[in-house]
Amino acid sequence: MRLKTLARACATLALIAAGAAPALATPDKPVIALANAYFGNTWRHQMVDAFKEAAEKAKAEGKIADYIILNGDGTVAQQNSQIAELILKKVDAIAVDAASETAVNGIIEKACKAGIKVVSFDSIASAPCNWQLNFDFKGYKREQAEWVLKKIGGKGNVIVVRGVKGSAPDADMYSAQEAVLKNYPDVKVVATVYGQATASVAQSAVANALPSLPHVDAVLGQGGSDDTGIAQAFDQYGGEYAKKMPVIEGGGSSNFIQWWTKQREANNYSTISMNTTPGIGGAAFWLAYELVKGANPPKLMIMPVATVTDENLKDFSSLPAGVIVSPSYSQQWVQDNLIKAKAGN
Template sequence: MKFKYIFLAFIGFFIFSCGQKKSTEGQTLRIGVSMLSLQNEFVLNVSQSLEKYAKENKVELIVVDAERSSLKQIEQVENFINQQVDAIILNPCEFEASSPAIIKAKKAGIPIVNVNSSTKEKPDAFVGSDDKESAKLAIEFIAKKLNGKGNIVIIQGYLGQAAQIDRDLGAKDALKKYPNLKVLATQTGEWDRAKAMSLMENWIQLHGKNIQAVFAHNDEMGLGAAQALMDKNLKSSTIVVSVDGIADARKAVKAKKLDATILQDAENQGKNAIQLAIQLAKKQKPKNADILIPFQVEN
């Protein structure tokens, strides 16, 4: 009789265990997403792509805006950990200051994927583009238009963010080939159109017609610089090139208000980030955990 009860208890536990396993497997995956700033059009495009492909894959997405604050971003990742999400996608605010978010996620055993921008601490996977390459393409475009000779100004992104660091390094590397291209000024416009416009207005006052070209680290700033030049009737004699390929920039290129945009593929960045997060959440090893999507010059 004792053996019978033990046997029945074992059968009950087996059925319960199987039922529990099946229930867990059938659960909807939840992925937490912390975006650098949803006020930035390109970042918003990446976020919309994440949502699109999460929906296609029946994944629940929790998207939050870090509002350019690495401290806020770290808190958001801590909240995701407390919510026991299955994976985290991080669009880092800063290269170094956002790195603790990676460490915390790994310590909690939750896979984390960086999208569009990198951190000093290596995540489980990365999807983005080579920001150094975008700057090299921009400088090459300017050099060709100016026949390798002229004065340029560079409007940097938010200081300390990976894209700003790498686009700055890429520009410096490319300029080594062109000793007759002189950089008159370099300053941050913090990825912002209005700030870049104001900065360009100051440079016009200082340098006037001596500026032959502008390289802006993103389209928002490129459009701001172009507007400042148009307001002073200087755009026709000044080349403006920027990075991202947002809708406004592509329209401006067609309207000849912007000379070129270095197109970055937000759609595929979002798509691949979701796919990698799903694979890692399911304990699957991705074939490629470091995906670089090429830039393209649109002019």
């Protein structure tokens, strides 16, 4: 309940900050909006910050009249209501981090019919009229799971920590992990829990499961800051894990990378971190802007992921605490890599 209250409060504050009554759009200066279904983890906070940074830059340069940011509590009902509100405000474009791949399609179609450009990203929607800016969740999760299972010799006990319940990324990543696990008959999944891509939730879920489990050799996660919470759960459990930690998939959290660095120095710990980049919020803003200005990119565009290995770990170990590994994406980057890069997308 606290999380929902916080999300609603953040939504209200964001709307006020961006202007509850946005400046009127003109053909030269559009109003761009963000409808973010969920605001309960570090990744989403950083994504919203990236959108806001790009929007502030565009506004300062006179490219847009205004922008609106609405953050939700994770429910379809609230996001439908938010998008309906944005339609009434007659914004020019909406970037949607969706609560569901299908359940928000109806309101998105209404937005499209009203002449609004819609881009769904990260957690995409499947409405035919909207552009999708996605990650190859299945591809990179297959690659990461293969690395981890080979690292433990193709046998042992594994915990699977799923992400944001009901989201398209959770479904894609979990299906990819299941496909890889089927190729390793000597690997046993001893627990499957939801971590909500949040350190505290993941820590609690894993900590509650550990006392009833056999020795755990690896953990397959989904990213955000769940990696930090998983590591903390094993740290606190101690015992057999005090000297030999399971191979925990990294999800790009700087706190996990700092933990990994210390473990590597002390015990030659080895793992791999791969994550979707919250900087996509900035890319989504610039893509929405370019669509309003007449760009015609592919309907589906794929963003790169960030990868940290034992070899380049030192390049990221000095990141500040509480952030997710991510580049920022400029208007020029979007023009060069999304608008113009039609082949293969």
